[in-house]
Amino acid sequence: MTQLIINGLIAGSLAALIAGGLALVYGVLGVFNMALGQMALIGGYCTWWLHQIVGLSLPLSIIGGLTIAAFVSWIAFEIFINPFYKRHRFLPLVTTIALSMILDGLILLFFEEKPRAIMPGVRHSIEVFGARISIEQIVLISFTIMLMMVLAYVLHSTAFGRKVRAVVQHDHAAMSLGIRAPLLHRFLFIMSGVLAGLGGIYLGIDQNLTPVFAFPITIKAYAAIIAGGKGNIWGAIVCAYLIAILEQLVVGVHWFGSFYVPAGYQQTVALLFIILFLLFKPAGMFSTKTRSA
Amino acid sequence: MDFIWHIIAITCMTIPHALAYNLVFGKGKILHFGPIGVSLVASYAVVIIAISTGSFIAATLVGLISVVLLSLFLAWLSLRLDQDAFGVMTIAVHLSILAVILNWNGLTRGALGIPGVPRFSFLSSVQSFAIAAAVVSLLFVIALRLIDRSSFGRQLQALAEHEWHAKSLGINRTKVHVIAFLVAGLGALATALLFPQYLAFLHPNDYQYPFLVFFITIIVAGNPGSVYGVLLSTILLTVLKEALRFLPLSSAVMGPVRLILFGIIMLAVVYWRRDTLFPKQRSI
Numbered sequence: 315m316t317q318l319i320i321n322g323l324i325a326g327s328l329a330a331l332i333a334g335g336l337a338l339v340y341g342v343l344g345v346f347n348m349a350l351g352q353m354a355l356i357g358g359y360c361t362w363w364l365h366q367i368v369g370l371s372l373p374l375s376i377i378g379g380l381t382i383a384a385f386v387s388w389i390a391f392e393i394f395i396n397p398f399y400k401r402h403r404f405l406p407l408v409t410t411i412a413l414s415m416i417l418d419g420l421i422l423l424f425f426e427e428k429p430r431a432i433m434p435g436v437r438h439s440i441e442v443f444g445a446r447i448s449i450e451q452i453v454l455i456s457f458t459i460m461l462m463m464v465l466a467y468v469l470h471s472t473a474f475g476r477k478v479r480a481v482v483q484h485d486h487a488a489m490s491l492g493i494r495a496p497l498l499h500r501f502l503f504i505m506s507g508v509l510a511g512l513g514g515i516y517l518g519i520d521q522n523l524t525p526v527f528a529f530p531i532t533i534k535a536y537a538a539i540i541a542g543g544k545g546n547i548w549g550a551i552v553c554a555y556l557i558a559i560l561e562q563l564v565v566g567v568h569w570f571g572s573f574y575v576p577a578g579y580q581q582t583v584a585l586l587f588i589i590l591f592l593l594f595k596p597a598g599m600f601s602t603k604t605r606s607a
Numbered sequence: 608m609d610f611i612w613h614i615i616a617i618t619c620m621t622i623p624h625a626l627a628y629n630l631v632f633g634k635g636k637i638l639h640f641g642p643i644g645v646s647l648v649a650s651y652a653v654v655i656i657a658i659s660t661g662s663f664i665a666a667t668l669v670g671l672i673s674v675v676l677l678s679l680f681l682a683w684l685s686l687r688l689d690q691d692a693f694g695v696m697t698i699a700v701h702l703s704i705l706a707v708i709l710n711w712n713g714l715t716r717g718a719l720g721i722p723g724v725p726r727f728s729f730l731s732s733v734q735s736f737a738i739a740a741a742v743v744s745l746l747f748v749i750a751l752r753l754i755d756r757s758s759f760g761r762q763l764q765a766l767a768e769h770e771w772h773a774k775s776l777g778i779n780r781t782k783v784h785v786i787a788f789l790v791a792g793l794g795a796l797a798t799a800l801l802f803p804q805y806l807a808f809l810h811p812n813d814y815q816y817p818f819l820v821f822f823i824t825i826i827v828a829g830n831p832g833s834v835y836g837v838l839l840s841t842i843l844l845t846v847l848k849e850a851l852r853f854l855p856l857s858s859a860v861m862g863p864v865r866l867i868l869f870g871i872i873m874l875a876v877v878y879w880r881r882d883t884l885f886p887k888q889r890s891i
Contacts, residue, residue: 345865346695370884385800394874397878397879401881401885404690404691405881405884407638409874409877411819412820412870412871412873412877413870415817415869416870417866417870418866419870420863422862422866423863529816533695536699537699578709578710581706582702582703585702585703585706588695588699589696590695592684592692593687596688596689596710597688605788
C-alpha cells in the first residue's frame with residue numbers, strides 16, 4: 315500500500331505541474347488547451363535530444379528543453395489562440411485540437427515512436443516504510459512541492475500575483491485599473507507551456523517518453539481541473555495528486571479477494587473521475603462563487 | 608479503375624456519418640467530440656454479433672440498440688453540462704470506450720483487431736461496395752436535407768443561436784437534443800455497417816483521435832450546418848486523404864505528414880470560418 319501511495323505521489327507531481335498551469339490559463343483566458351500533452355512531450359523530447367544526442371549536461375539540457383517549450387508555447391499562442399479567443403472562447407478548443415495533431419506529427423517525424431529515456435540505466439533506490447523509491451523520484455517530488463510553494467508566494471504575496479488574480483477575477487475591471495491583461499494572457503500561456511514541458515521532462519527522467527502519452531496527460535490534467543473547480547489552481551493541484559493516487563489504488567489493490575482491475579484500465583480511472591464529478595458536482599470540489607455585479 | 612471505385616466507396620461510406628455529425632456539431636453548435644466513439648461501439652457491436660450468430664439482422668439490431676443507448680447517454684450529458692465541459696467529456700467517453708475495447712481481449716481481441724469480418728452476400732467486389740455506399744449516402748443526403756428544411760432543423764438552429772430565446776418561444780431543448788444525437792448515431796451505424804465489411808477487418812486504430820480531427824475539419828470546411836457544403840468537403844477531403852498515398856514518401860513519414868497536413872487544413876478552415884463557426888450571441 316505504501317508503495318502504491320509513493321507511486322501515486324510521483325505520478326501526481328507530474329500531473330500537478332501540468333494541471334496547475336492549465337488551471338491558471340483556464341481561469342484567465344477561459345481556454346481549454348487540448349494540445350497540452352503534446353507540449354509536455356515537446357519539453358521532454360527536446361531535453362532528451364540535447365542530453366542524449368547533442369551531449370549537453372543534464373542541467374543545460376533541461377534549461378534548453380524548457381526554453382524550447384516556452385518558444386513553442388509562444389508560437390502556439392500567437393497562431394492558435396490569439397486570433398480566436400476573443401471572438402469566441404470555444405474556437406481555441408477546436409484550434410488546439412489542430413495544434414495537437416500538428417505537434418503529434420512533428421514528434422513522430424523528429425523523434426519517432428521508439429521509447430526515449432532522458433536518463434537510461436539503473437536507478438539508485440532507497441527503502442522508505444517498506445517501499446522502494448529512487449533518488450531521482452525523491453528529487454522530482456521535492457522539486458514539485460518547492461515549485462508550488464514559490465508559485466503560491468508569487469500569486470499571493472507579490473504585486474505581480476495580485477495583478478494575475480485581478481485578471482482571473484475580472485478581465486475588464488483589471489484593465490480599467492491599468493493592468494495590461496493581454497500581456498498577462500500571453501505570459502500565463504507561455505508559463506503553462508513551460509510547466510507542461512517540465513512535466514514532460516519528469517516523465518522522460520522517471521519513465522520513457524512515447525508519443526502515445528500525450529492524450530492521457532491532457533485528459534488527466536482536465537480531470538484535475540474539472541474536479542478541482544474550473545480555474546482554481548490549488549483545487550487542480552490537489553485533485554491531480556488525488557487522481558494519481560486513486561489510479562494506483564484502483565489497479566494495484568485486490569479489492570474483493572481474487573478480483574482485481576487490469577492495469578490496462580488505469581487511464582480510464584481519470585476519465586471516470588471526470589464523468590462522476592461532472593454528473594454529481596459539475597462545479598468541482600473547491601469551486602467558489604464569483605460576483606457578477 | 609479499381610482505385611476510382613475504392614475512392615467512391617470510401618467517400619460514400621464517410622458521407623452518412625459526416626452529414627449526421629454535421630447536424631449536431633455544425634447546425635446545433637453542440638461541442639460533441641465523441642462521434643468516433645459512437646462509431647466504435649456500433650462497429651464492434653455489429654461485427655461481434657455478425658460473427659457469433661451469423662445473422663446480419665441480429666447484428667444490425669444489436670448495433671442499433673447500442674447506438675441508441677450511447678446517443679441517449681450523450682444527449683443526456685449535453686443537457687446537463689456546460690458546452691466546454693461536454694466537449695472534454697465526449698473525448699473522455701471516446702477514450703474510455705477505446706480503453707475497454709483494447710483491454711477486453713476475450714471479446715474484442717484487443718489491439719489485434721477482428722479479422723475475417725463477414726460480408727453481406729451482395730457485397731463481393733469494390734464496385735458493389737461503392738454502389739451500395741452511394742445509395743446509402745444518397746438516402747442520407749435526402750433525409751438530412753429534409754430535416755434541415757423542417758421545423759426540427761429550425762428549432763435546432765434557434766437553440767444554437769440563442770438558447771434562452773428559443774426556449775422562451777416554446778422549443779423543447781431535451782426533445783431536439785435527443786433527436787439530433789439519435790440521427791448522428793444512425794449516421795455512425797450506417798458507416799459502421801459498411802466500413803469493416805469493406806476492409807474485412809476491424810481494428811481499433813481506425814477509430815483513433817485523428818479521425819475525429821478529420822470529421823471536424825470536414826464540418827468546418829464545408830460550412831457548419833450546410834448539407835451540401837459538408838457533402839462537398841467530405842468528397843474533396845476524402846479524395847485528398849486517399850491521394851496522399853501517391854506521394855513518394857515512406858510509411859513512417861507518410862503518417863506524420865498526414866497528421867500535420869490535416870492539422871494545418873483544420874486551422875486554416877477554422878480561421879476562415881472564425882466568425883460563423885461559433886457566432887457571438889446578440890445581446891440587444
